[in-house]
Amino acid sequence: EAGVTQSPTHLIKTRGQQATLRCSPISGHTSVYWYQQALGLGLQFLLWYDEGEERNRGNFPPRFSGRQFPNYSSELNVNALELEDSALYLCASSLAGRTGQPQHFGDGTRLSIL
Amino acid sequence: AQKVTQAQTEISVVEKEDVTLDCVYETRDTTYYLFWYKQPPSGELVFLIRRNSFDEQNEISGRYSWNFQKSTSSFNFTITASQVVDSAVYFCALSGTTLNAGGTSYGKLTFGQGTILTVHP
Numbered sequence: 001e002a003g004v005t006q007s008p009t010h011l012i013k014t015r016g017q018q019a020t021l022r023c024s025p026i027s028g029h030t031s032v033y034w035y036q037q038a039l040g041l042g043l044q045f046l047l048w049y050d051e052g053e054e055r056n057r058g059n060f061p062p063r064f065s066g067r068q069f070p071n072y073s074s075e076l077n078v079n080a081l082e083l084e085d086s087a088l089y090l091c092a093s094s095l096a097g098r099t100g101q102p103q104h105f106g107d108g109t110r111l112s113i114l
Numbered sequence: 115a116q117k118v119t120q121a122q123t124e125i126s127v128v129e130k131e132d133v134t135l136d137c138v139y140e141t142r143d144t145t146y147y148l149f150w151y152k153q154p155p156s157g158e159l160v161f162l163i164r165r166n167s168f169d170e171q172n173e174i175s176g177r178y179s180w181n182f183q184k185s186t187s188s189f190n191f192t193i194t195a196s197q198v199v200d201s202a203v204y205f206c207a208l209s210g211t212t213l214n215a216g217g218t219s220y221g222k223l224t225f226g227q228g229t230i231l232t233v234h235p
Contacts (some may be wrong), residue, residue: 035223042226045223058222099210099220100146102160103223104161
């Protein structure tokens with residue numbers, strides 16, 4: 001069974017540009033989560049999507065947004081990129097409808113802002 | 115607000131030694147879930163275990179064991195007879211069940227800062 005897949009693996013952008021990161025969940029999982037792992041800041045929760053709706057959002061500015069498609073895949077969009085957005089962005093998926101389900105992570109997208 | 119503290123930033127041991135990674139958590143939820151994840155050098159987070167707040171039984175899986183003590187809000191992880199392949203960053207995480215409009219803990223994982231474990235041959 002395929003795990004969570006993320007693309008691209010690496011993304012290089014400059015300040016002010018926009019970045020789009022993609023995630024495909026494990027088959028049968030309908031919840032998708034996004035986390036940021038920045039150096040020195042640990043793993044920070046960004047967004048949770050379930051059945052196409054945003055269910056919870058972390059303490060990030062509105063320029064971090066996303067969506068979930070009917071096939072449960074998801075996009076994370078980051079607008080007006082800043083240097084401090086450089087980080088590893090991890091996507092996770094889980095069975096939906098019940099909290100406490102283990103979240104299974106992809107390999108991440110490393111976003112570098114020049 | 116929820117908080118997870120992993121007091122040990124780095125641990126270095128020699129192969130075959132036993133090692134315990136500490137995790138202390140804070141939450142106002144009466145029902146919550148605790149997790150441990152492993153992040154090897156390759157970067158992906160690997161799920162190791164989940165514990166709910168009503169199940170305080172310790173668990174053993176091969177060389178891994180977990181000690182959940184609600185009275186001290188701790189969920190410690192022990193690796194017995196460590197191996198070089200155990201070298202990784204280990205994260206403890208907490209998921210709550212609050213659905214309030216402000217600051218909901220529902221669904222999201224709150225991670226500790228991680229413990230870097232290095233096992234030397």
